[in-house]
Amino acid sequence: MSKFISIENKVILITGAAGLIGKELCLAFLADGAQVVACDLNPAPLSDLGTGDRAQNVITLALDITVAEQREEAVRQAVEKFGRIDVLINSAAIDAKFDKGGTGKINNSRFENYPEAPLRQSVEVNMTATIQMTQVVCRQMVEQGHGNIINLASTYSLVAPNQGLYDFGGQISYKPIDYVATKSFIPNFTRYLATFYAKEGIRCNAVVPHGIENNHSDEFKERFAQYSPMARMCDRKELIGIFVYLASDASSYMTGSVIPVDGGWTAW
Ligand SMILES: NC(=O)c1ccc[n+]([C@@H]2O[C@H](COP(=O)([O-])OP(=O)(O)OC[C@H]3O[C@@H](n4cnc5c(N)ncnc54)[C@H](O)[C@@H]3O)[C@@H](O)[C@H]2O)c1
Known part of the structure; x- marks a missing residue:
């Protein structure tokens, strides 16, 4: 491990922890000696996180970020177990994944036909509840006098x-x-x-991932390659480094940055 970049003993609360990116980050953080509060609407895929040597360094919680009591309870449990929250990672989001094979969403997905219900739901989770979750954690961070927030953006x-x-x-x-x-x-x-929060010891940066490979069809991967400067999708492990860096004190002079890790997608 680099002597310059360490997340040892950092208390990291992550929402959407059971997702494609979230779980990979939880495993990496635990392997690097951090203490992890892994929260998700559906925490079942996280059941193997708290086993073996890692048990005392992790708690997994069922958390729907749209529910006020659950947000409060997650922060309460994190502080009760680890005494503070050093880092919040806002990874929970609704991403209306494209309809792999079917024609069902073709008309719905067109801009002029896109229905109100999923639009409202995305606003509720990806914006309103993300702000509200951050508010609850910021109260704790202001009280403890330091904090570090990492948001998940997208090339979109x-x-x-x-x-x-x-x-x-x-x-x-x-x-x-x-x-x-x-x-x-x-x-x-x-x-x-x-x-x-710049003068209150709380930093905030965002990571911009793109195209994490996840059993996509060969046809999709080939098309993706044509549009991508690096001509390939992202292996989820290629995201770990930026999160470890941002969560560590090595990035202490960074705040307000929005960092693409996108194989050059937004470079042309
Ligand atoms: N996968 C990609 O290629 C990609 C690319 C760019 C950006 N992102 C962003 O990265 C983040 C994570 O993406 P992912 O691919 O891991 O997504 P994912 O869909 O695999 O995981 C998202 C997780 O959020 C959880 N979630 C949804 N609603 C919730 C709620 N109300 N409360 C708590 N948890 C909730 C889900 O249960 C799920 O486990 C998202 O913010 C996404 O927009 C992903």
Whole structure:
């Protein structure tokens, strides 16, 4: 381990911990000696986190970030167990994944037809509840006099989706507006928190991942490669380094940064 970058004994609370990115981060943080509060709407996939040597360094919690009592309870349990929260990672989000094979969402996903219910749900989770979860943790961070927030943005926080990516041989699906709209809020939310708390010892930065490989079809991967400067999707392990760095004191002069880890997707 680098002597410059350490997260040993950092208390890291992560929402959406059971997700594709969240679980990978939990495992890496625990392996690097951090203390992890792993929270998810559905914590079942996290059941193996708290076993063996790691048991005393982790708690897994059922947390729906849209429910006020559950937000309060997660922070209460984190502080009861570990005494403080050094880092909050806001990873929980609704990402209306494209319809892999079917035609069902084709019309719904088009901008002019996109329905109100999923739009409202994405606003509720990806914006309102993300702000509210951060508020509860910030109360704790202000009280303890330090803190560090890392938000999950997306390339769709910065650029529009290339809808050609979702063209399945004439069966076009679309990346819908709810995800793009609600992820576009993350960079400025990050800058808002960074500047609001800069003098109070609380930092806030965002990571911009893109295209984490997850059993995608060969056809999709080939199309992705055509649009990607690096001509490939991201292995989830390639995200770990930036999170460890941002969670560590090695990044102590960084706040308000929005950092793409996207194989160059937003570079052209
Ligand atoms: N996977 C990618 O390629 C990619 C790319 C860019 C950005 N991101 C962002 O990274 C983050 C994580 O993505 P992922 O791929 O791990 O997503 P995922 O869908 O695999 O995981 C998201 C997790 O959030 C949880 N969740 C949903 N609603 C919740 C709620 N109300 N309360 C608590 N938990 C809730 C889900 O149960 C799930 O485990 C998201 O913010 C996403 O927008 C992902």
